[in-house]
Amino acid sequence: MFGSPENEAVLLSDQAEKNLPLSSLEMSQAAINQRDGKKTEELSRFIFEKVKESDVNACLVSRAQNCGENAAKLHRAGCQYDEKNASSQSREDSNECKQRVQKGFVKEGGQNERGIRRHLQFEAAKAYKFTILGNSESPNSLTHDATNSRSPSILTNLKSLASSHFDNRASSSLQDVSCDTLQFPSSPYESFTSAQIGVNSTTSAPIHSVIGLHLNRISRSTSLSSDIFSSKKSIGYLSMPEQMLEHGSNNIATNSSSILTSAVSGKIYVHVASGQQESQAVTEANSFTFHSTDTMKPPCHSMLVDQETAPCEVGMSASQETDEVEELNQLSPKRKRRRDAYMSEGCKRCNCRRSKCLKLYCECFAAGVYCVDSCACVNCYNKPEFEDTVLDIRQQIEARNPLAFTPKVVDNAIDSSPNFTEEQDLTTPSSARHKRGCNCKKSKCLKRYCECFQAKVGCSSACRCEGCKNTFGVTPEPVYNRAKKWEAHPAEKLDNVKGAIACIKAPAFSSASSSNSAKIPQAQLPSSQLQPSGAHYDIPYDDTPEILEETSNPTKVVRASSPNQKRVSPPQSRSRLRERSPTGLRSGRKFILQAMPSFPPLTPHRNSKEGTNEIENDDK
DNA sequence: GAGTTTGAAACT
């Protein structure tokens, strides 16, 4: 029926596209099946035979409906899938279809392995090396281990990296389809586990080369169900960053209920990661949709247009999207050209000449992606063939600045620091701000020189800009909003400082700290900052203004322009955040993770889990 | 398209 294996793969994949509503359940189930020991060969054989026997289209259409309904029920039931409740027919269909999908997925993996640029390659490569190459354990035990002990840090980094791409435009819809919890509800990282299980049990390809492959196929469809995400997630077709996004990246509207209840078709912007490849898909959700709330924007063009994509910014709000259009109309021809290139080919590309694309000057490198042919860079080393070099450089940079590759724009409510948890993804983000703030002197924050302006966020207290006229306003922040405001209202500033101190002294907060602070290298934690009032505090990274310091030295309020303040410095950040948090209750999870490198460690991260537990305890 | 301006990143 299918002829060559290639044709079969295509057909299966195409069917998978059409059969998206089935995917989440089926793939989740497949993951479980595989985890339970089913051999890939048997599954593949079974699939192939089944496929040959059946009328694929009829099967898919009818089952899509069934599964769509089932999936909806599952969503309503809190993504707790009970196989017993599924009809036997549905289950049979699921098996059949899921296996087709898997087969197509696996086969395509080899094809997609070649060539196309990918997001998160660095992280994926590292994660791969870390979890696979350096581990001879069985796939299952390996993945389990990675998930439980190391994966948090890996995922954290992946998330960070992903966030840097999705940044403040991250799609909110991803959140809702979180049916990864269908099968593995115990941990936010379980989806990753399942992904690995599926991957490892079906192919020997490295994780990074497989994850997301299916989406490459899926996303070619212009009409997809939202279940795509469920599918990908449940069995690992989502790239890890995507999974992370689901748990809350910057500006992700994480109101899952709104998505679940939305029956409106919406755009889904999919960012696919598959080893050395990357692509984004802009898809239309026709049914059962998680509707984009307010942070959607076509990040990059679909791989339909160009599978070779560059770093992308995603997750822009609808209003921002409109602004972009208006802005585009006003661009000079040159800028328009650049923007056109950005829009038409997916994303921006770099033009580096001297940095070899191995410094943060390079947008591609900074975004965590390899350069592509369409980049105009010279002597570029930011390519897969120099992976080792790239990773080394990245490590060096991160050693210097652990947050170098984290998103520049974060949400006030959901700080995009590498430490996110499943709790955070349930938080609806408020407004975004530039994490480190700008330092503009002449642009008045009215041009794209200004990173705040460029990110379309208002300047915040973290900024040290002069003559700020940021048209995006001032990012709402707790009372002490901006340096300028402080300057104008020193009394208010003092009050807030007092309030912050009072909150810091709250037992609930201080109790969480002692163990965590011990994880932070002493060199980064000057005692004067760690224990300003005789207590131990664990503070997340941040770059908000030194309230306390400013209090004692008002003259520094506005003109704190030291480059060092702009660079992320753990000690400073910690003290700043502490001071900035009037409640003193900013998630303790943050500082846990801040003790971990924002990059997957080269050695097993023994404390990852411990840190998580401590975080949970802190929250309690 | 060339040249200038700008501010982040990197360096000393």
Add this chain to the structure above:
DNA sequence: CAGTTTCAAACTC
């Protein structure tokens, strides 16, 4: 830590 240099994007002509 602060000042300087380098860099590439943004911008102007």
